[in-house]
Amino acid sequence: MRRTLQWALMLLLCLPASLTAQTRKHVILYIGDGHGIAPRTATRMALGQGRPGSRFSDEPNFHLLAQDRLRYNAMVTTHSLNSWITDSAPGASVYAVGKRGKIDNEFISLDPETFEPLETILEAAKKAGYAVGLVTTTRVTHATPAAFAAHIWNRDLEDYIAAQYLSSSQEEYEAIFNAGPGYDPARDWVLPEPKVGVEIDVILGGGARHFLPRNNPDVNGNATVRDRNGQPITDGNGQPVVLSGRRSDNVDLIEIAKDRGYVYVNSRDALLGILDRLDEFSPENDAKLLGLFSSSHRSYEAERQQLYPWEPALWEMTMVAIEVLKRKSDKGFFLVVEGGRIDHLEHANAGGIGYEGDRYTVVADVEAIIADDVYGGGTDRLAGVYGSDYMIKEVLDFDYAIEEGLNFMNDATAGQTLILSTSDHECGGFTVVGLHDAEDAQGNGTLIRTYARQPEKTDGQFTPVPENIDRGDDEIGGWFPEYELVEFQGKLWPEPAGPNARRIVIAYGSNPLVNGNGGTIGTTPGNHTPQDVWVGADDNVDGAFASRITGRGLLDNTDLFPIMRDFLGVTTTSNERLPDEKRSGLGAVEAYPNPFGEKLAVTLAIDRPQTVSLEVYNALGQRVRVLQPSAQLTPGTHTIAWDGRDDTGASVASGLYLVVARSGEQVVSRQVVRIR
Ligand SMILES: [Zn+2]
Structure with a gap:
């Protein structure tokens, strides 16, 4: 009897550990900001889709994107509470909190009626014992990541959003503002008690400016970009790379983060160096990871590859985040990964299609349009690189990040994993309009090839049609883009085969509204559209959860939240405004x-x-x-x-x-x- 009791007691005491080994659960939610269908198609084309002999059905080397391989697919609406055309703040908040009735524009996860914080899926996961992370190519305090871990009435209050990320209590949050001379007695940043937000285990992206003081940002040496050995990194001119700060309270939030257990990195090399010190991260200790790789948004991927190689790719940030998060909790993790700058390229790459004499042109897809630095962080655009090629690399970086998640999900030791990929809204009404003509690719305006010739047979002879529009009919086989795949930092990227190669044109197609995003160079910038967006899902539990996006027709954007919630087995305290009789x-x-x-x-x-x-x-x-x-x-x-x-x-x-x-x-x- 006594032996049985001891055995039973041992079993019970061991139960929590053995249970967690079997029931570790992970959710990775990917959001391509502004990511519509056309940039995805164009990226696949650049990797070879449609070349002669390259057929989806039977070509073993047909390049499918990672997002193409998610087994369950649906379309989802994006409208917010009071607008057909949404913004990232309500667009992402609705995924984060599943609020029935949606969220008003510019709010970050606040109830539009009561202004009270709505607990997010990330916060509920953290409180239930999961590790949580935010990874993005934008400032980490930008609206999309913020929607999962902050609560504030205007998305632009990014100094406060940064402080919310690092605080697990109201006291810790207020201590940040009390630490500096810029304390604002108006306290419009206050969270109602009890604080809803939680401390984030992994934060990776741009936006150091909201963590560093405006005056003397390098006062503690945190603004100097350093490699894994702590040595300063220099740019192409041999100058040290230094981040800038603009916190109006002049608090060095990075120094506070270090005090609270964060390991801080600010270069690609230092980030990848984390892979050699993963044993520093465990459920038992306080170690967390903060990586800020640029003052504002991370550079566009095209420019990162040529000009800013000390910044990491999104897929690299994702890879490190997964490795750290899976060590931070025996229960599992919840991770948001945002490809945040697809949207920015769509805002900046504007214009329309014209007809000149005998040919169609796209005035948008020229390098000058991308010179609009509204979203550029003040950097020069690359000479001779068109908007479409910027876009393709931006999408591919996002896609490689999804690939990292799929690899993790398919690892048998991972535990149960659910992957969702979607967008908060479309932007610019982008479409694939055709190909640059080989001879005119660098001209001012772009000759567009649309569909392949259809020969007509007259009197036994084939003749091309039509006569009056140059569609390149005289070049058989000229209907495919000419990209070469080159390796960079361990991944394949498409590069135009030559300066005059036929390249894909993806350009703004509709919604020519000037909305304050720019337009100073004689063009109309694109803006968000109300188009439905795609959502893909997959899991390694026989599709039990991922399949919930299918078989229902069109999804509302409040529908993704309960799938993640049920998978993780968490409840949130403030969302799910069901009809009263059901609540x-x-x-x-x-x-x-x-x-x-x-x-x-x-x-x-x-x-x-x-x-x-x-x-x-x-x-x-x-x-x-x-x-x-x-x-x-x-x-x-x-x-x-x-x-x-x-x-x-x-x-x-x-x-x-x-x-x-x-x-x-x-x-x-x-x-x-x-x-x-
Ligand atoms: Zn946007």
């Missing part, structure tokens, strides 16, 4: 400390008056204690103590227990471990 309003059950010895504090959040019971079950499924008989509770957070005794007053054995809250048909629970 239970039952939030998560939390328990502290866990494991516990003599006393456990159980908290339960509810958001409307309802009848709730709270009970404790043992590992055999037997109810041992009624903590709260079924009773009407008021909205708010209720704390109920458990003294570790059963209903007879006897102290229960060490082991695993389940605290279960019930309201109507909804049940939420929390595993707890008692150690006597």
Whole structure:
């Protein structure tokens, strides 16, 4: 009997660890900002689609993109609460919080009616024990990543968003502002209590300017870009690369981040150096990763490859993020990866299609248009490189990041993994309009080849048609783009085969609205459109979750949230505005400390008056204690103590227990471990 008891006790104590090995769960959500269908098609074409003999059905070397290989696909709407045409703030917030009724423009994950923070899927995951990460090519404080881990009434308040990322409590958040001379008594950055946001385990992207003080940003040496050995990195002119700061409170947030356990890197070399020190990151310690590789957005991929090689690719950031996150929690992780600058190229690459004499031209796809530096971080554009080729590299960088996720998902030891890839909105109404003509590719305006010739047979002779439009009919085989694949930093990238090669033209097709994004060079900048966007999904649990995007017709953009929530098994306290008769309003059950010895504090959040019971079950499924008989509770957070005794007053054995809250048909629970 005693041996059996000891064995049972050992089993119970071992249970949490062995359970987690089998049930590790990971969600990677990819968002291509502004990523419509055309840039994706163009990128695949640049990799060889459509060349003679290269056929999807039977060509083994046909280059499919990683996003092409996600097995489940759907279309999703993008409109916000009050606009057909959305912005990244509501566009991403709706994925983050699943708010029925959507989010108003410019809000970052706030309820549009009450202005209260809406807990995000990332925050709920973190509170449930998952590690969490944000990776992007934009400033890390930009609207899309911010929607998952910040709450603020205007997306442009990026100094505050940065501070929210690094704070696990209201106290920590306010301490950041109290640390500097720029403290603002208006406190329009205050989060209502209790703080909803959580501390992020991995933050990688651009945007150092919102972490570094405006005056003397390198006061602590954090603005100097350094390699893995701490040596300063120099640019093409031999000058040290230094990041700039613009925090108006003059706080060095990076120094505070280091105090809070963050390992800070600011170069590609230092980021990849993390792979040699992964054992520094564990569930037990406080180590987290902050990588900021540019003052504002990371450079466009095309320019990164030529001019700024000390910045990392998105796929490299994703790779390192996955490696760190999978070590930070035995439970799994939630990671958002944004290809954030596809949208910027679409904003900047504007114009329209014209007809000159005997040919169509696209005035948009010339290098001068990309000279618009609204989104450029003040850098020069590459001479002779057209907007389309910028776009193809930007999409490919995003796609390689998806490839990293797929590789992880297909690793049998990964645990259960769900991958979703979508966009917050389309931008520019982009379309693939054809090919640059070989002879006119560098001209002012671009001769466009559209569809291949259809010979006509007259009197036994084939003759090309039509006569009056030059479609390149005299060049058989001239209907395919001429790209070569070159290797750069371990990946293949398409480069034009020569300065006059036939290249794909992807250009703005509609919505010629001047919206303040520029237009100073005689063109009309593109803007967001209300087009539906694509969502792809895959998982390694027989499609049980990924398949939920299919079989339903068109998806609403509130529909992705519950799939991620159910996969992770988390509840959020403030979203899911179901019709009242369906709402239970039952939030998560939390328990502290866990494991516990003599006393456990159980908290339960509810958001409307309802009848709730709270009970404790043992590992055999037997109810041992009624903590709260079924009773009407008021909205708010209720704390109920458990003294570790059963209903007879006897102290229960060490082991695993389940605290279960019930309201109507909804049940939420929390595993707890008692150690006597
Ligand atoms: Zn945009």
